[in-house]
Structures are given as structure tokens and as C-alpha cells.
Amino acid sequence: MKAGHLVFLAVAAGSGIAAVAAAADGDPNARAASPIYGVTIPEGYRQWDLIAPAQEGEPLNELRAVLGNTIAVNAYREGKLPFPDGTILTKLAWKHVQSPEFEPASIPGAATTVQIMVKDTKKYPATGGWGFGRFVDGKPVDAAQHETCFACHEARVKDHDFVFTRFAP
Amino acid sequence: MKAGHLVFLAVAAGSGIAAVAAAADGDPNARAASPIYGVTIPEGYRQWDLIAPAQEGEPLNELRAVLGNTIAVNAYREGKLPFPDGTILTKLAWKHVQSPEFEPASIPGAATTVQIMVKDTKKYPATGGWGFGRFVDGKPVDAAQHETCFACHEARVKDHDFVFTRFAP
Numbered sequence: 228m229k230a231g232h233l234v235f236l237a238v239a240a241g242s243g244i245a246a247v248a249a250a251a252d253g254d255p256n257a258r259a260a261s262p263i264y265g266v267t268i269p270e271g272y273r274q275w276d277l278i279a280p281a282q283e284g285e286p287l288n289e290l291r292a293v294l295g296n297t298i299a300v301n302a303y304r305e306g307k308l309p310f311p312d313g314t315i316l317t318k319l320a321w322k323h324v325q326s327p328e329f330e331p332a333s334i335p336g337a338a339t340t341v342q343i344m345v346k347d348t349k350k351y352p353a354t355g356g357w358g359f360g361r362f363v364d365g366k367p368v369d370a371a372q373h374e375t376c377f378a379c380h381e382a383r384v385k386d387h388d389f390v391f392t393r394f395a396p
Numbered sequence: 397m398k399a400g401h402l403v404f405l406a407v408a409a410g411s412g413i414a415a416v417a418a419a420a421d422g423d424p425n426a427r428a429a430s431p432i433y434g435v436t437i438p439e440g441y442r443q444w445d446l447i448a449p450a451q452e453g454e455p456l457n458e459l460r461a462v463l464g465n466t467i468a469v470n471a472y473r474e475g476k477l478p479f480p481d482g483t484i485l486t487k488l489a490w491k492h493v494q495s496p497e498f499e500p501a502s503i504p505g506a507a508t509t510v511q512i513m514v515k516d517t518k519k520y521p522a523t524g525g526w527g528f529g530r531f532v533d534g535k536p537v538d539a540a541q542h543e544t545c546f547a548c549h550e551a552r553v554k555d556h557d558f559v560f561t562r563f564a565p
Binding site (some may be wrong): 324395396 | 413452492497498503507544
């Protein structure tokens with residue numbers, strides 16, 4: 228990334244600000260924010276620790292991996308619930324394809340989505356303290372899709388602070 | 397890990413020594429080395445970058461994730477083949493179980509094996525420069541199982557420096 232195209236990312240547990248894109252006006256390289264929540268893809272997420280892989284069946288047919296920032300990983304390791312402000316979880320998803328080299332194995336194909344959960348209890352009081360972002364090719368999907376995030380998490384994993392993924396040892 | 401029970405792990409690309417356990421005689425906390433190759437489980441591997449997840453069908457029925465040390469990740473990102481000495485890849489495997497919370501999803505169950513590949517061309521000239529270690533509950537499996545590692549990698553992925561896993565973007 229060129230210096231002139233910096234996306235400023237504030238990850239500050241103390242301030243409760245988890246991920247904010249302060250992009251320059253009209254900067255074509257600025258990372259777009261999700262509708263409703265204003266969540267952006269965090270810098271450096273691909274170097275974060277693995278929380279767990281998963282597989283998603285039809286119709287999506289994907290392999291997935293959830294990565295977490297340091298605040299997230301520490302919370303998992305300490306069994307801390309709810310997750311503290313500043314927690315960010317990033318789920319990477321790929322098409323799930325047959326390995327051409329080993330019959331019993333299947334592996335990641337093309338990347339499909341990157342999905343983000345950001346904990347900020349001040350910013351997101353109506354959705355359990357979580358902001359959501361779902362991105363395809365780096366661009367956020369529409370508001371209608373984002374409206375479905377919290378309803379599903381609330382219905383199914385309210386007792387785990389609205390987070391499906393557990394830490395895989 | 398207590399100071400008195402240190403396992404010394406040398407990760408030195410320059411020396412070509414990738415992972416050596418210099419355990420004190422009889423230390424019950426020393427990490428055991430694999431037969432044939434003398435590979436040990438590297439310190440801190442659970443914090444390494446994700447290379448890719450995978451799924452393995454019957455009879456093993458597992459979800460897996462390969463993590464790599466910095467040398468490994470840099471080689472993948474630069475498309476460098478063969479992998480340089482000092483590369484270490486760690487594959488974590490878990491039983492592949494149904495999510496109790498979301499029908500289309502399946503997730504990691506109990507941990508099954510941890511498998512290591514260490515690149516050291518001086519130490520492992522007869523096996524493509526790779527040493528192998530397969531561990532269950534932290535203990536290496538027997539020599540017979542380790543004898544199968546290279547034959548399969550050689551037969552199937554010789555053109556990718558004997559490594560199955562590709563980097564998932």
C-alpha cells in the first residue's frame with residue numbers, strides 16, 4: 228500500500244473504537260465500509276491467529292477460517308465472555324473444491340467472502356455490541372444482507388456473546 | 397512451561413537447523429522427537445499465520461489447518477520454490493463434526509494429530525530436504541507411520557517441493 232493511500236485504522240480497546248476507516252475523500256484505494264455498521268476490512272488481518280476452520284455445506288459449499296486480533300485471541304484463551312471492546316474477528320471463506328492431488332482431501336478454491344465482526348459496545352448497543360461487515364472482492368454487500376447478520380447470531384448463539392466460532396485447540 | 401523444563405528450539409535459517417530438541421536427560425516435560433527424522437513440535441506454532449484450511453474425508457473425517465512460520469509464509473507470498481531451509485509447516489487436525497448451532501456448518505471436534513514438516517536440506521538430503529513429524533497428544537507416532545510420509549509426498553507433489561498445501565488468499 229502506498230503511503231499516500233493510507234487507510235487509518237484505530238484499534239484501541241481503551242477507547243472502545245475498534246475499526247474505523249478515515250479515508251481521504253474520493254481516495255479510490257480507500258476501504259469501503261459496510262452499510263448500517265460502517266465496518267471496514269482491518270489492516271493486517273491475514274496475519275492474525277487462527278481461531279478455527281469450518282466447513283459450510285450446500286448451497287454455499289465453502290471452507291472457512293476465522294482469524295482473530297490479539298484482543299480476540301486473549302479473550303478466547305482466557306475464556307472471557309463477553310468479548311471485550313476492540314475484539315475483531317475475520318472470517319475468510321473460499322469455495323470448497325476437490326484436491327487434484329489427493330483423493331480424500333478437499334481444499335480452498337476461489338475466495339468468496341470476507342466477513343468481519345467488531346466489538347464496540349458504545350457504537351453498536353442495539354446489536355449486542357457487535358458491528359458486522361460482509362465483503363465480496365473487498366467491497367461491502369448491500370444493506371439488506373447486513374440486516375440479516377445480527378438476527379441469526381442473536382437467535383442461535385446469544386449465550387456465547389453472539390459468536391458462533393469456538394477456539395480450536 | 398517452567399524455566400527448569402526448557403526445550404531449546406533453534407530456528408535458524410542461516411545454520412540450516414530448523415527444529416532441534418535439546419532436552420535434558422530424562423526431563424519428563426521435554427518434547428519428544430519423531431522417529432527417523434528427530435522432528436519436534438515447534439514452540440509457538442499455534443500463533444503462526446494460516447496457510448490454508450482443508451477437509452479430509454473418510455475414513456479420517458477431519459478438518460485441518462496448516463500454519464507456517466515466517467520463513468514459510470514469506471516463501472509462499474513470494475512464490476519461492478523450493479522452500480528455503482528453516483521453513484516449518486504445522487498441520488493441525490480435528491475431527492470434523494456437525495455444528496450444534498447452525499445446520500449447514502460443520503466445525504472442529506476433538507484434536508487428532510499435529511503434523512510437522514521441517515526443511516533442512518543438509519539434515520534430510522534423502523527426503524527432498526524435508527523432515528517429518530506426526531504427533532498424537534503431543535507424542536510422536538511410530539517409525540512405521542513415519543516411513544509413509546515422504547513416499548506419498550514424493551509421488552504426488554514433487555513439483556511443489558513435496559508440499560501439498562497452497563496459500564489460501
